[in-house]
Amino acid sequence: MKLFEHEAKDIFRAFNLPTPPGGLAKTPKEARERAVEVGKPVAVKAMVLAGKRGKAGGVKFADTPQEAEKRAEEILKMRINDLPVSAVLVEEKLNVEQEIYAGITVDRNERKYVVIGSASGGMSIEELAEKSPEKIVKMYVDPNLGFQPYEARQMAISMGFKGKAISQLGSFFQKLWNIVEAYDVELTEINPLILTKEGKFFAADARLNIDDNSLFRHKAMIEKLKREPVEQNDRERMATEHDMAYVELDGNIACICNGAGLTMATLDAVSVYGGEASTFLDLGGGADAERVEKGIEIALMYPKVKAILVNIMGGITRCDEVAKGILAARDEGEITTPMVIRMVGTNEEEGQEILKEAGIPFLKTMEEAASKVVELVKEVA
């Protein structure tokens, strides 16, 4: 679950991690009020869950409240990465001495949290890793002990800070770690973290992604946000409700399979034969007839779909159930496009018998099925 910048900053402040003075505005008029409250030149920032917001024009500066109102009006009309901007954050424009990068994420290889910092922030960590990898400081968090204050200070020292800044920045990292621990954060980034000319540190930006698998532990926090954890279209929401993994792509062949790896491999096989997939739909383990029918229904709701490829490797999933589901979808009149079926494994013969009797053709290998569905799509087009 990705938090909006203002939501993340509410959490930051609750942990005494300083953010620039300011507040949220949903209308240009509110933006003006926020700017009056700040009483200084401000930054007006689009609240969208999209990267490269600055490059898309989603961050603008204003010297006066009137100007802030105008900038807010412009930004609230924008779409960034095809997402609407529902609010802006109006914050004091800081007196920048230095832009810093601070982040914590999970390192898949070490299987530990890793704290990352760099004295030259402002650009993305990928860019930074490419341009000046020597400036990136990393420390792994001990899974038993957590992240200690002396380690947090060491981050600041290794990043080149001296004097008072060592404790100040160290405390920043320490608090960021406390947030990661408290909220099961899988990725947090402050970029830029600003050191002002007055010698103070502020989180000018805030990215906070919470591990979706941990949301059962954070119900109170989610309730406070008064919104759905993830923005989804109707098809995605239906798939989630039925515990299916569903991803929309740009092609026109819907791949309905059991298991994430097999579904990915099926998408790839379609491409080997010159086709392009529209849909990744993993029914999960042990799908029954009803589930198969629901999967077909969801897949067909996506307008780009011109053909369906069902590829089942039966383990816990039984081919006779799959066949019954396909039959039910056909009899309900749900199947409006050509469909190719391949299923093998548990109760394969019973399943194939059901399809045969219903006059629905099926194939035995994934390759035959993928090449067949590509052929059919070409005919339709």
Place this chain on the structure above:
Amino acid sequence: MAVLVDKDTRVVVQGITGTQGRYHTASMLKYGTKVVAGTSPGKSGQEVNGVPVFDSISEAVKAEDATASIIFIPAPFAGDAALEAIAAGLNPVVVITEHVPVKDEIRMIHAAKQKGITVIGPNTPGVIVPGAKQKVGIMPGHVFSDGKVGLMSRSGTLTYEIAAGMTNAGIGISTAIGLGGDPCVGLTTIEGVKLFKEDKNTKALVIVGEIGGDAEERAATYISKEYDLPVVGFIAGRTAPPGKRMGHAGAIISGSAGTAAAKIKALNDAGVEVAEKPSDVARLLKESL
């Protein structure tokens, strides 16, 4: 011979009284697995398919000399279950459960490491050793035949697909390990290669990877230096777009990292042939054997 599990492995099923626990206990017993105990707090004295149920792992170990664990506990409690198995010294600990929070995964993986215990998964189909008639997992046993090829994979059904292809081509398997589809898993690809290297009866390896992370690249580096037997690879997700989780929590291209192209190149550079389609794996194995 095999890795991680052999004919003497005695399995305790954690969460044996749940739907999944019951179903797969029956399936494991049918395959030949020595399932000697199950746990479900408050349900000691019951039996599931003739397997005695205990309140805790320590009781199960005391009464039935269990040596390994398989976990069918819902995600919010799976971390605790794994820690209980690790504390009792069971090895390996196979965590079938999907959607375990990453914080809990990190904790269980490092607790196991400190005791020299292997965690397999989470989000894994488990381990199967056809030669010993032992499966500690949820895979359909009949698609795996006994032989001399080690199989490692980050996915479930795709593994069955490839194993079935191998079986049809007359190529048997020494041990097949599902590594798990999460970003953080206990046994990693490179550690799997090292285990198989020590197994005298494994004469070739199949590595089934997918997008996300760089486990395959790291294994490739190791293989090029340390592993002399034939290796065949397959990578799922060549057409997956960046930034989307493709079913598995770990199957995601972040920025430019974790692409199938990078993995295929690393494996090729290490002398590993990578199949374009799952069915090509058996053919490439035949050629290299």
